[in-house]
Amino acid sequence: SYRWPKDSRFNLAQLMSGGEGTLAVLTDIKLNLVPQPVKTALAIIHFNSLREALESTPVILQVEPSAVELLDNLGLTLCREVPEYARLLSYFVEGQPNCVLITEFYGQTEAELQSKIDKLQTHLKREKIGFTHITPAIDPELQTKVWTVRKVGLGLLMSIKGDHKPIPFIEDAAVPVEHLAEYVTRIEKFCNDLGTNVAYYAHASGGCIHIRPLINAKDATEVAKLPKITEFSVELLGDFGGSFSSEHGDGRARSWLNEKFFGKDLYGLYRQVKHTFDPHGLLNPGNIVDAGPMTENLRYGAGYRVQPVKEHLDFSEDMGFHRAVEMCNGAGICRKKTTGTMCPSFMVTRDEEHSTRGRANALRAALSGNLPHEELTSERMFAVMDLCVECKGCKAECPSSVDMAKIKTEFLAQYYEKHSVPLRSKLFADIAFWSHLSSGFTAPLANFALRNSLVRWGMEKFLGISRRRQLPPFAAVPxxxxxxxxxxxxxxxxxxxxxxxxxxxxxxxxxxxxxxxxxxxxxxxxxxxxxxxxxxxxxxxxxxxxxxxxxxxxxxxxxxxxxxxxxxxxxxxxxxxxxxxxxxxxxxxxxxxxxxxxxxxxxxxxxxxxxxxxxxxxxEAGELNLQFKDEQRHVLLHGHCHQKSLVGTVPSKQTLGLPAGFTVTEVDSGCCGMAGSFGYEAEHYDVSLAMAERRLLPAVRKLNDEDIVAAAGVSCRQQIKHGTGKQALHPAEILRRALK
Ligand code: SF4
Ligand code: SF4
CATH class of the missing domain: 3.40.50 (Rossmann fold)
Incomplete structure (x- = not known):
């Protein structure tokens, strides 16, 4: 390593940040963090048109908010179509505005925040800004609802079905806020004249509205629009004194225009810097300088074709199985390692093949002819799909809502048309029948057999059910x-x-x-x-x-x-x-x-x-009048993956917090790894346990004896018991025990 001599003329940190990985490999980064604000409040300003909203942004900035974020008409419309988000919207959106600006303030007290919102309102009226309504949000819960909608609004935008996708290629441009309305209006008109709609989101306060034209990247005419729109955007940015990349970087989509945008002299200096740091062109080549055309190496491109399959599940909403697979845009958020649920198999293997993206790419390759079509149902493809525990983490956490659990079910159905269904799969699929048969009078015999080491050895040898696991006991009285x-x-x-x-x-x-x-x-x-x-x-x-x-x-x-x-x-x-x-x-x-x-x-x-x-x-409706014992307990909540994906854990926390003396904390446990029968399968035992050992089991081991572990999922409770010896309880059991 080489230490740069101390010289105030150079700020290597800035150079490295702007270098986008083209100049050096960073192994250690020290960040200066700013303290979190003591309190925050929001003012949700409603507008009848996008132009009015953007024109008012410089005026809003005069009262010094910490952020102004746009939720545009498409985002609002998509949210209204999903009952859960429509319900959230109803808390802070009045009537049918075209768009809203979510304006955030920092402060020390609620009174201070309220006065900032009042000041904003007075200021907008005085400046004759044409807003239709302002919803104040000082209550943190209401603010969470607003940010949830803002976040899912973006997710819904990214998960638009069909071949026209909101593609990020001019989305990082920023202009001085006073030119924002004009810039956005002219881009929109240019795109509309080409027959292209646009979607927007993001940071009005920074002069950076992420504009995403909806392009069908499988169609040659549509692909040809990409450079046209980009060049038009660059010309406008030059006129308005804007910047081509403001927070995401140049990347392959924009680097090809850097010479035109910055001029020959500056671009020449860029190339010199690149050559000084990386004379052999090894680091992130083709970015910032010496870039190829933006239409090179497209994920799809004009020649892209798929061979459709006869589907077993209904994929009409996705417009076909292949389009459900193509929802993956390759951004790789599914390779995150520390938080959330998506993707447990990647988190423990760190292998691209076992990420959501890896699976989507493998399937897409077979569907589109990059691999022979037979590979779609090959044993190799089975191995790619095998560690997907169908947790639905991706359905909720992937920005494009890739639903790999559904895709895996369809894949297995296709696979079993070509291969026989293993006996073990048949047994687990019919678990209701076997459970009915083995409970009641036959339970003592069945339970004895399940505990018997010879039987367990046989089950592992002939069925592939791990002898290291104890199958759930059958009840004598169902x-x-x-x-x-x-x-x-x-x-x-x-x-x-x-x-x-x-x-x-x-x-x-x-x-x-x-x-x-x-x-x-x-x-x-x-x-x-x-x-x-x-x-x-x-x-x-x-x-x-x-x-x-x-x-x-x-x-x-x-x-x-x-x-x-x-x-x-x-x-x-x-x-x-x-x-x-x-x-x-x-x-x-x-x-x-x-x-x-x-x-x-x-x-x-x-x-x-x-x-x-x-x-x-x-x-919430005030219709529950349960009488609880007077006791203080700590409950650690582990949410079931499907619950986290489709419902969230807020209702669980509310329910477990019903007894006044109960405090509830939630462990960011991700998937427990049991996933129905997955953890029982001998070849999956180690991966299953590794998933639980990431965060769930260590958190349970830290508890005191009197602390309660809450888990609604039966397999989650089994995994916790197996890994720690502690018996987790269903929330219904916890409430029952707490009743007077
Ligand atoms: S699966 Fe989702 S998160 Fe992963 S790369 Fe694809 S779009 Fe991104
Ligand atoms: S369903 Fe779960 S395991 Fe499967 S790809 Fe999605 S996040 Fe990964």
Missing amino acids: FTRWFKQRQQQRATQNGRPPAAKKVVLFNDTFNTYNYPQVAISATEVLEAAGFEVLLPGHKCCGRPMISKGLVNKARRAAQDTINRLAPFAEQGLPIVGLEPSCLLTIRDEYFDLLPHDKARVKLVADHCFTFEEFMAQLA
């Missing part, structure tokens, strides 16, 4: 029998009068035949909340079959479940589930399995809630 006996008892004793409110308890296989105490606890909590509990009759929901790619079987199970639940939904009764993956299958995969019955699936799905969602809703 939940359904307990429930029936209690009803009979009550009938003979002329028991309780029927409650005015009714709820359907969707009793899944595991909480019926393996862990009936969970369903019993839920029944007792719901009854304490004033409900009469109804059971819809137990059959498998199809979740284990979906995981194994046995789609036709899963479809029959889904149809049967809808037939059983629809009459309850038609009466408007809530349907509450305990195992997140089973309940949420109804809200997610059933739409893909039963496209011919979408209306009834929607009706049922709209009435389905996790136990925690249901409790939290009752509490």
Whole structure:
């Protein structure tokens, strides 16, 4: 290594930041961080047009906000189409504005923040700015809702279906804010004249609106628009004194225009610097200087063709299986290593092949002819897909919402058309049947066999079920029998009068035949909340079959479940589930399995809630009056992956925090690694445990004996027990134990 002599004329840090990896390899970086603000507040300013919003930005900046972010019309429209986000929008968007500017202030106290928002309002009125409404957000919870929408608005934008995608090639330009409205309007007009729509997001305050024209990169005419739009943008930037790249860098999309933009002299100096640091052109070649055309090395390009497949699941919303795969834009957020759920298999293997992107790229290569088409169902492709635990982390965390869990199910269905289904997959897919058979009178014998080392050796040898795992025990009294006996008892004793409110308890296989105490606890909590509990009759929901790619079987199970639940939904009764993956299958995969019955699936799905969602809703509506013991407990929450992806953990935290003395903390655990049957499979045992050892198991080991671990997922509870010896509880059990 070489130490640069101290010389105030040089700031190597700036040079390295701007160098975009073309000058050196950095092994150690020291960052100067700024302290977090004590308090923040937002003012959500509504406008009738984008131009008005952008023209008002310099005026807004006069009252010194810390940030001004745009949520444009397309972002608002996409959010309104998703019920969950439409609900969030209703907290802070009034009427139907064209767009909003989310304006943030820092301060020491709420009073100070309120006065800043008042000052903003007065200032905008005095300056005759044509806003239609301002929603103040001082409450941190409301601010979280606003930022959630802003974040998902971007996600929804990036996950637009079809071949026209909002492509980031001029999105990093910035102009002095006084020219922002003019710059954006002229770019939009230029694009519209070419027949191209544009999407926007980002930082109005910095003069940087990320403009993304919607381009079909598989079509030659559309590809030809890329350099045209870029050159027009560069000309405008020159006129307005703007910058071509303001926060993301030049990269391959923009470097080709650097000579034109900066002029020959400056560009010549850039080349000299590059040559001085990297005389052999090894570091990030083709960026900043000596770049090729922007249409070189496109992900798709005009010659891109796919060979479609006959699909087993409904991919009509994605416009085909291949387009669901193509949702991956290659940005590689799925290679993150420390936070969130996506992608557990990459986090433990650090191998591109086992990332969401690696899988999408492999499938795309086979679909588009870069690999022979037969590779789509080859054993090598099976290996690429094998460690995907179908956690749905990517569905929620990937900016393009790549849904690899669904893609894997379709892949397995395609694969099993060419290869036989292993016996182990058939056994796990039919777990409801085996559980029914092995519980009750046969439970002692079945449990003895499962504990027997010879049987376990045989299961590993002949079925590939790890002998290091203990399969869940079968209940001598399944939940359904307990429930029936209690009803009979009550009938003979002329028991309780029927409650005015009714709820359907969707009793899944595991909480019926393996862990009936969970369903019993839920029944007792719901009854304490004033409900009469109804059971819809137990059959498998199809979740284990979906995981194994046995789609036709899963479809029959889904149809049967809808037939059983629809009459309850038609009466408007809530349907509450305990195992997140089973309940949420109804809200997610059933739409893909039963496209011919979408209306009834929607009706049922709209009435389905996790136990925690249901409790939290009752509490929010002031309709929950449970009496809890007076005790102080700490609860560590581990969210189930599907729950985190589709619902979030807020309802779980609200539910577990219902007893006044309970404090709830959540571990950023990612996937527990068990993933249904995955962790039981002998060849997956080590990977499964490595996933849990990343954050979940160490966090549990740090707890005191009296601390409670909450986990709604049955396999999560098994993994925690296996890895730490600590018995985690379902939130229903925790509430039941806390009741007076
Ligand atoms: S899967 Fe998602 S996060 Fe990963 S590269 Fe593709 S688009 Fe990016
Ligand atoms: S479903 Fe989970 S394991 Fe599979 S690719 Fe997505 S994040 Fe990775």
